[in-house]
Amino acid sequence: MLRLVGGRLLWSVPLLVVLSALTFLLAWLTPGDAARVVLGTNTDPAAYAQVRSQLGLDRSLPEQYGAWLAGAVRGDLGRSLFTGEPVSAIVDSRLAVSLSLLVLSALVIAVVGVALGLFGALRGGVPGRLLDGMSVVAMSVPTPWLGLVLVLVFAVELAWFPVTGYVPVAQSPGGWALALALPVVCLAAGGVAVIAKQVRGAVVEVLGRPCVRALRANGLPARRIIGRHVARNAALPVVSVFGVVLIGLLGGSVVVEQLFALPGLGQLAVTAAAQHDLPVLQGVVLCFTVLVVVVNLLVDLVTGWLDPRVVAR
């Protein structure tokens, strides 16, 4: 088990390096550079040269990247081209919002998705088919559109929830929950559908296995066969898909945070992209990549815990 975790952690290092190098390379390949962004309409060549050297743009690409990497290892991700604030501080101030949204959505997906999928697998028939149809629709509705409809119905017409905005949990836990309710539903809908479909498929596959028939032949009650044996066997494929869904949530959070005006990392990324503020964008990429690494590690740990054959390998 330790070797498994160690191997995975080791593997995450190239992922972080490659991704950050890639963003550098992309920026370097594009005509125009950060100095122009900082100067805006000021076209004075002297000022341009000064800003370039300030930002280190007059150095070679490997040198620039090396400097960034050396800083990143120490927690220094550079400064925003716009506000001049340290990127690490900006990212830090927004992490709690994004994590609230992501963790709550992950919980909703896990609970609701598994419950619906299990229901479909055990009942089958008309409810099962209805569930299939609904999950295709939920997966195919554009996230921003779903958010708008939710706002229109539940925030504007019914006025159950605030339209937009965020309340820190420390300030008011109730306000925090209300502010996040619609964003979480909007972000989780597609994931619930994917997980429900996966759970149903996995459970149905396991139900058809000889070992389930043998357990029935041994007289074990349905509750025990499903709750213990089917659940654990079916969990294996579902857990790895759950990891993929969680990584997909990062992308969805960009849209949802923008739509509901939640001051999180996704909104930061959109603003930075619109303003061509590359250092900030790089900080967000790094932060999201770390989250991806953590998710993959958790998936591996849970898989290893569920399946004795993985550790033996």
Added chain:
Amino acid sequence: MSAWRAAVRRPLGALCLGWLGLVVLACAGADLLAPYDPQEQDLASVYSGPTWAHWLGTDQLGRDVLSRVLHGGQVSLLVVGQALVAYLVLGCAAGVLAGYRRGLLDRVVLRVSDLALAMPTVVILLVVLAIRPHDESAAMITLGVLSAAGLARVVRASTAAVRDEPFVAAARVAGLTTPLVLGRHVLPSVVGPVISLVALVAGSALLVEASLGFLGLGVQPPEPSWGGLIAEASQAIYRQPWLLVPSGGVVALTAIACAVLGDVLRDAADDRTSREPLSWQRMRTRVVRRAGAPADGAAVLSVRGLSVRLADGTTVVDDVGFDLHPGTALGLVGESGCGKTMTVSAVLRLLPPGAVVEAAEVRFAGRDLLALDERGMAGVRGGGIGYLAQDPVASLDPLFTVGDQLREAVRHHHRGATGAEVRRRVVELLEDVRLPDPAGVQAKYPHELSGGMAQRVAIARALAGEPAVLVADEPTTALDVTVQAGILDLLRELRERTGMALVLVTHDWGVVADTCDAAVVMYAGQVVERTDVRRVFAEPRHPYTAALLAADPNAAEPGARLPVLPGSVPAPGHWPRGCRFAPRCAFATADCARPVPVTDEPLHGSYRCVHPRSGTTTGAGR
């Protein structure tokens, strides 16, 4: 392109293809079809709902929404198309090369695809758009490249599988060049899964495009795109909520069509029929009682008039009856496909999903099993009638240790036993099945057991409920020849010690001779002969029994040619109307074309034949 044809033949597939075709054509011909110019403003009729003049209404500047949807589709579908081209070219090329060449290239492709799959895609797209503002083509091609990792893996696996096919190897040896082999033999085999994946990715690319447009990072307004239309609708959400319907509707419907089409194509490629999927509910075997002969009161298990109909309507067991007396062993004999396993599964109600049992009587220890529901049957299984499956390793749960599974069985059958009692009983059971080192075996997982050990564990589990009857369904078929005898010796010994009765499904006459007291011979879903074991070898009455005995390698004379039984068992649904064995029978006459009644021989049993043999057959040399 058989996958396409299969997709079109299904109504759902045809509907989705139809919608996608309509959307693509309408958008491509937007210049001709659109009733207005997409930029044409009419400030006199802003925020109009659907009218005759504007079928989908107008927006905040009085522009016609239908025209904007059609022209916006040009942009959105074009960039989705660009993403798909990048996805297809890169994914197929990398996958085919990795799967065909293997070695270092293969490992590199796998590693790179690992990396690509672990990237937060949408954020990467934001980086691209920060560097190339409003260049949606660049963003969507990046999306295609990043997604290609998934396709590359699928193509790689298919290619590697095809590469090892004998006909591809032969083509290589015959001197065909690599591109020719790839083009002619490898590519056609991956077309099915690939187009299914392309449909699914097209749907998600469309949704990503909508998100980028909504975020204002896509094509620059006033140029319409589907994502941009959603953004415009969001600004007018209070004034005219209707605008949400056409903008989101066209994206959602197109994405749904892609997703459903992908599923249909995948099912067609897997050759999956669209029958009812499995569910726990459907796994319960339904029972129908019908009139028939009464059960034998002296038997521990008595079956009369038992038939089995599968979900597809074919009858696989037809009017079977037998009696099992306490403490005796009954051999259920016949070739594969005669309905032996189905018969015992019907008694335990463990048939495949959707199957129906019809029977006059199934009586176990005086209880009417036909009257029990699933919960009642669960009470009979294990504790009353134990069951031993063909494949012992597959019958154990791979994720739990042997000890775990045995303790679970013991605890279930001995309610209220303390932990120490349960553990003691598990050790006893493992000793009973002659497994040395009970502690060591308990700590093992099923994949660490040999077939013989696994079958002993399965026997121990079946014995945990101390059943009065043990049904063993070809318990040695999946095992090495060297351990088969040991398992059969164990079953015999356990029967003598515990006094339980045994139903042994087998096609091995040697097993019947050594283990059983009575034999029931089945052919094409029917019982053709029922008699005691001494008589079945000495005087088989049915020509099928005689022929099976003659073909038994156990009884063959060394050096002599072993007679074989010509032909094969007719498949269910293709049974002859008269005697089902007649087409293969050396003694068949015109009389055999009529349905054959069962002839009872008092004290001996019964047979179903109009020309019974009279005890002078070959192969009865025991």
